[in-house]
Amino acid sequence: MKKWIATTLTVLVAAGPLAACAGKDETKDTAASPAASAGSGAGTQAAANAYPLKTDKTLTYWGELTGNITGVKASHNEVPFFQEWQKKTGVPLKFIAPPAGQTKEAFNMLLASGDLPDMLEYNFLSFPGGPEKAIKDGYIVKLNDLIDKHAPNLKKYLQENPEIDKMVKTDNGSYYCFPFIRGDEYLRVFQGPIIRKDWLDELGLQVPTTIDEWTTTLTAFKEKKGAAAPLSFNSKPRFFNDSGSGSFVGAFGILRGYYLGNDGKIKYGPAETGYKDYLAQMNKWYKDGLIDKNAATSDSKALDSNMASGAAGATVGNAGGGIGKWQPLIQAKDPKAVLVAAPYPVLKKGDFPEFGQKQKAFSSEGTVAITTAAKDPVLATKLLDYGYSEEGRLFFNFGTEGVSYNMENGYPKYTDLLLKNPDKLAPAQAISLYARGSYNGPFIQDKRYVEQFFALQTQRDAVEVWKKTNGDKHNLPSLTPTPEESTEYATIMNDIDTLVDEMTLKIVLGSAPLEEFTKYVDKMKSLKLDRAIAIQQAAYDRYNKR
Numbered sequence: 001m002k003k004w005i006a007t008t009l010t011v012l013v014a015a016g017p018l019a020a021c022a023g024k025d026e027t028k029d030t031a032a033s034p035a036a037s038a039g040s041g042a043g044t045q046a047a048a049n050a051y052p053l054k055t056d057k058t059l060t061y062w063g064e065l066t067g068n069i070t071g072v073k074a075s076h077n078e079v080p081f082f083q084e085w086q087k088k089t090g091v092p093l094k095f096i097a098p099p100a101g102q103t104k105e106a107f108n109m110l111l112a113s114g115d116l117p118d119m120l121e122y123n124f125l126s127f128p129g130g131p132e133k134a135i136k137d138g139y140i141v142k143l144n145d146l147i148d149k150h151a152p153n154l155k156k157y158l159q160e161n162p163e164i165d166k167m168v169k170t171d172n173g174s175y176y177c178f179p180f181i182r183g184d185e186y187l188r189v190f191q192g193p194i195i196r197k198d199w200l201d202e203l204g205l206q207v208p209t210t211i212d213e214w215t216t217t218l219t220a221f222k223e224k225k226g227a228a229a230p231l232s233f234n235s236k237p238r239f240f241n242d243s244g245s246g247s248f249v250g251a252f253g254i255l256r257g258y259y260l261g262n263d264g265k266i267k268y269g270p271a272e273t274g275y276k277d278y279l280a281q282m283n284k285w286y287k288d289g290l291i292d293k294n295a296a297t298s299d300s301k302a303l304d305s306n307m308a309s310g311a312a313g314a315t316v317g318n319a320g321g322g323i324g325k326w327q328p329l330i331q332a333k334d335p336k337a338v339l340v341a342a343p344y345p346v347l348k349k350g351d352f353p354e355f356g357q358k359q360k361a362f363s364s365e366g367t368v369a370i371t372t373a374a375k376d377p378v379l380a381t382k383l384l385d386y387g388y389s390e391e392g393r394l395f396f397n398f399g400t401e402g403v404s405y406n407m408e409n410g411y412p413k414y415t416d417l418l419l420k421n422p423d424k425l426a427p428a429q430a431i432s433l434y435a436r437g438s439y440n441g442p443f444i445q446d447k448r449y450v451e452q453f454f455a456l457q458t459q460r461d462a463v464e465v466w467k468k469t470n471g472d473k474h475n476l477p478s479l480t481p482t483p484e485e486s487t488e489y490a491t492i493m494n495d496i497d498t499l500v501d502e503m504t505l506k507i508v509l510g511s512a513p514l515e516e517f518t519k520y521v522d523k524m525k526s527l528k529l530d531r532a533i534a535i536q537q538a539a540y541d542r543y544n545k546r
Helices: 025-032 080-089 103-113 130-136 144-150 152-160 162-167 197-203 211-225 241-245 273-287 300-309 319-333 377-388 390-398 427-434 447-453 457-466 483-509 514-526 529-544
Strands: 059-062 093-096 119-121 178-182 191-196 258-260 266-268 314-318 339-341 362-370 405-408 411-414
Touching: 059 377, 080 093, 080 377, 080 390, 080 427, 130 483, 144 152, 144 377, 152 162, 152 377, 178 377, 191 197, 191 241, 191 319, 191 457, 197 211, 211 273, 211 314, 241 314, 258 529, 266 529, 273 483, 273 514, 300 314, 300 319, 314 319, 319 339, 319 427, 319 447, 319 457, 339 457, 362 377, 377 390, 390 411, 390 447, 411 447, 427 447, 483 514, 483 529, 514 529
Parallel strands: 059 093, 059 119
Antiparallel strands: 119 362, 178 362, 191 314, 191 339, 258 266, 405 411
């Protein structure tokens, strides 16, 4: 599962002219003709695709190799899932992977080269100008006709789920990718505050629910447990990165980015008065030694170290990659150690949290587009439609029957190869070798994956604790500004994000007084914040009319 992703778009380096083009007349017609809506049921119903397909063509597939298996396998070709995917679909694939941590840079270079693969696994909502611009510029094809005629599984799912159908297309009605879809509400909440329950019990404290209770708790962790960094967190790429979902900042009635206010209007959190109150609180905690003294530069490795060593007693993280990762580490040092979820904090005891992490059903990461250079876009469509079939959904989530799972009374149960791996791989690593249930891709994620992935009861309990917010009312769906709006928005927000990061660090660390907050807000407005909000509002209004 991926962390919360900021909506700010970045500016693409200037790309050279696109040399590659479609290779068949049918392909050109498919990309250019007025497309029938896959979600509306218009057009001829596609015949079911019979897998494995029969073809003598090899397609090229560009995409990042998941970090879950970094250091375990060097390439897609070595991963059993990708080997078996080719066998099950009958389509030979040549994989091209960007260097780890350099996906955006490699993507820019790929577009500039003009030497496009058949398929691109990439978040095209981050493309400057958005998906419509990528289509207009001739990089990827509009998928409406292809889905309508050759992707019966995805088409059927979108017809049956109109709200999700709204999410996976642009305001113009263009389908641009094969989406990653969280197929159950339970899969959409996976992050929040985490705390050492054994320390709370030892100190006679309850799990904190308010900011004042957190102050008391963190002070006790520092003074009575000797915690050098009572509240620790990852600040890469931005200060307190995981607070973007609403942890702590949400108690002050705002988010760190854009959100939907109670009045139905788009708001930008760092320009609201609540952000000033949040900065004041964080500054006080920092001065009092309640948060990591290296908070400005702390990365995920530093956070892991703080949690494992007992330097930290609380953080914000995921149920899987947080509790699941840290629990055995702290338990190795202290057998009685227990990590549990804490509710999203509020200011007043008894209030219900307004903000909290909750993803929409559609995630723009792990999605796959077909390029204009595709030698056989129909074959690519049929390949990608596999992940939305009954057979394909089982395969993507659980892998190969008899190897990575066994069907027990109709329930696909992971084998010990994944959950008790003989090579001592963590479940997230082992699952990622044989399936894609533990991360995203062109398929529908199955709740039964996470029921097994969360081996600890504390992980399963965490979802129940963190889902008790009104986050769904405030968190925005994936919006698609027009290409012109997107370019303007990216330019504005590039400057504003830099300013907000500067302001946040200076005030929290005490190098600038809290009184300068008003000047920062005035500066944001001079950088055309109101225009950026208007662009977001217009995009949201268009989304509601889809």
